[in-house]
Amino acid sequence: MNLDLFKLRPIRTPRLDGAxxxxxxxxxxxxxxxxxxxxxxxxTGLLDDxxxxxxLGLQEGKSFxxxxxxxxxxxxxxxxxxxxxxxxGSREWLPPLDKNVVVSVxxxxxxxxxxxxxxxxxxxxxxxxxRERLPCLESMCWMLELAWRSAPHEKLxxxxxxxxxxxxxxxxxxAPDKVAEKWKPGMSVHELADTFxxxxxxxFRERLIESLILSRLKRLxxxxxxxxxxxxxxxxxxxxxxxxxxLGAAAAQILVHRSQxxxxxxxxxxxxxxxxxxxxxxxxxNSEMQQRWWGWxxxxxxxxxxxALSKLSLQAFIKLLEQSLRGTNAEHQFPExxxxxxxxxxxxxxxxxxxxxxxxxxxxxDARTKNVLHPSWVGGGPQHxxxxxxxxxDDVFLIEGTHSFALRGFVGPNSFPVNGFWNSAPKGYHDSxxxxxxxxCPIYQRHHTGDWVWDFVYKLEKYGxxxxxxx
Numbered sequence: 289m290n291l292d293l294f295k296l297r298p299i300r301t302p303r304l305d306g307a308x309x310x311x312x313x314x315x316x317x318x319x320x321x322x323x324x325x326x327x328x329x330x331x332t333g334l335l336d337d338x339x340x341x342x343x344l345g346l347q348e349g350k351s352f353x354x355x356x357x358x359x360x361x362x363x364x365x366x367x368x369x370x371x372x373x374x375x376x377g378s379r380e381w382l383p384p385l386d387k388n389v390v391v392s393v394x395x396x397x398x399x400x401x402x403x404x405x406x407x408x409x410x411x412x413x414x415x416x417x418x419r420e421r422l423p424c425l426e427s428m429c430w431m432l433e434l435a436w437r438s439a440p441h442e443k444l445x446x447x448x449x450x451x452x453x454x455x456x457x458x459x460x461x462x463a464p465d466k467v468a469e470k471w472k473p474g475m476s477v478h479e480l481a482d483t484f485x486x487x488x489x490x491x492f493r494e495r496l497i498e499s500l501i502l503s504r505l506k507r508l509x510x511x512x513x514x515x516x517x518x519x520x521x522x523x524x525x526x527x528x529x530x531x532x533x534x535l536g537a538a539a540a541q542i543l544v545h546r547s548q549x550x551x552x553x554x555x556x557x558x559x560x561x562x563x564x565x566x567x568x569x570x571x572x573x574n575s576e577m578q579q580r581w582w583g584w585x586x587x588x589x590x591x592x593x594x595x596a597l598s599k600l601s602l603q604a605f606i607k608l609l610e611q612s613l614r615g616t617n618a619e620h621q622f623p624e625x626x627x628x629x630x631x632x633x634x635x636x637x638x639x640x641x642x643x644x645x646x647x648x649x650x651x652x653x654d655a656r657t658k659n660v661l662h663p664s665w666v667g668g669g670p671q672h673x674x675x676x677x678x679x680x681x682d683d684v685f686l687i688e689g690t691h692s693f694a695l696r697g698f699v700g701p702n703s704f705p706v707n708g709f710w711n712s713a714p715k716g717y718h719d720s721x722x723x724x725x726x727x728x729c730p731i732y733q734r735h736h737t738g739d740w741v742w743d744f745v746y747k748l749e750k751y752g753x754x755x756x757x758x759x
Contacts, residue, residue, distance in 0.1 A: 352383050670719075672691075686731075
């Protein structure tokens with residue numbers, strides 16, 4: 289017997305033609321491109337071909353349906369809009385994603401959407417949320433809400449389950465506001481977005497940041513100061529909103545409107561400095577800054593903000609006044625002088641107040657006061673005097689100073705002795721600019737022993753009503 293017959297021969301190594309193998313891999317890649325999950329080849333080339341073909345078709349006068357007709361049409365169109373809506377140049381030729389286009393892509397019955405189409409449409413929604421890129425926003429919200437509520441829950445992955453369970457919140461015209469209402473103390477904006485599986489880099493998350501900040505400001509108890517929220521507003525103040533307002537300007541607008549509606553047009557002290565840190569000083573002479581940060585405000589709304597800053601200026605001056613009188617023979621003057629200044633504000637006579645600090649005393653102001661009030665500075669003079677200049681009703685202007693400085697008053701729209709003072713940015717002055725001689729002052733009042741306030745009121749009441757309420 290030939291025993292060689294029972295010997296096992298080695299298996300022959302298969303021989304595959306390299307070109308044939310490459311063609312097979314390419315065919316498999318084209319079959320799987322665009323599927324959910326990983327494909328074997330890049331989808332970019334196929335999408336590029338579709339983009340060129342669709343653009344040429346539109347240029348040739350073909351309809352949207354004719355230009356976009358082809359294999360995996362819905363997937364291609366959603367991918368094209370997802371990729372190209374963020375580019376202004378592409379939006380010039382790409383048909384607007386209006387209701388007709390959405391129905392053409394997603395069909396009449398959103399409850400029958402395929403799983404991968406429903407998910408891609410959701411990604412498109414979160415990425416380009418807003419009417420500027422999605423003129424079909426109302427229709428898309430309705431279709432996606434119905435699509436996710438109709439989806440078989442047991443077949444959904446964890447992310448899809450979150451979208452399905454929160455469809456009424458996530459797919460609505462005011463969805464960012466609705467999501468913002470779910471915020472809990474201590475939660476960051478991005479933690480809130482992650483809770484609802486809203487991906488980063490999309491406009492929905494951007495709108496959510498804005499909604500969360502502004503809605504918290506609207507609910508903040510009157511006069512309360514939320515430090516975490518304050519830092520968040522300042523860090524995001526330059527962000528442009530849909531209304532083209534910077535977020536900081538919208539935040540200042542909320543504080544002013546709430547002060548008008550809830551506090552008799554008086555800005556709570558805890559909110560006054562935020563008007564500047566969120567926006568800028570409403571009195572700043574730079575017209576570009578005025579338009580950027582306060583262009584939304586009417587004259588009465590701006591007056592509310594200026595009045596709030598005027599009170600801060602008065603309070604800062606009163607501290608300097610107290611320090612200048614402490615330990616002197618005139619220390620007894622302080623209670624009546626400070627009371628008179630605050631009463632001027634209380635009875636509504638002060639329209640604007642500007643602080644001018646002697647440059648040698650500038651260190652006495654805390655950093656917060658400097659950053660909010662941006663006081664001017666003054667040099668020279670016998671006593672290192674600081675000043676508060678008041679623009680009042682009835683075209684009355686007053687200058688009060690620290691130490692033994694006598695009150696000066698001027699009457700008339702152009703009577704203030706320093707030219708351009710009320711329209712100037714903070715700058716340096718000399719003591720003599722404000723130390724106007726008695727002969728040139730229609731109102732000149734020393735803080736003498738006795739009822740000097742009554743004497744002061746007597747001089748003022750001829751110029752308008754209600755000055756008597758000072759005494």
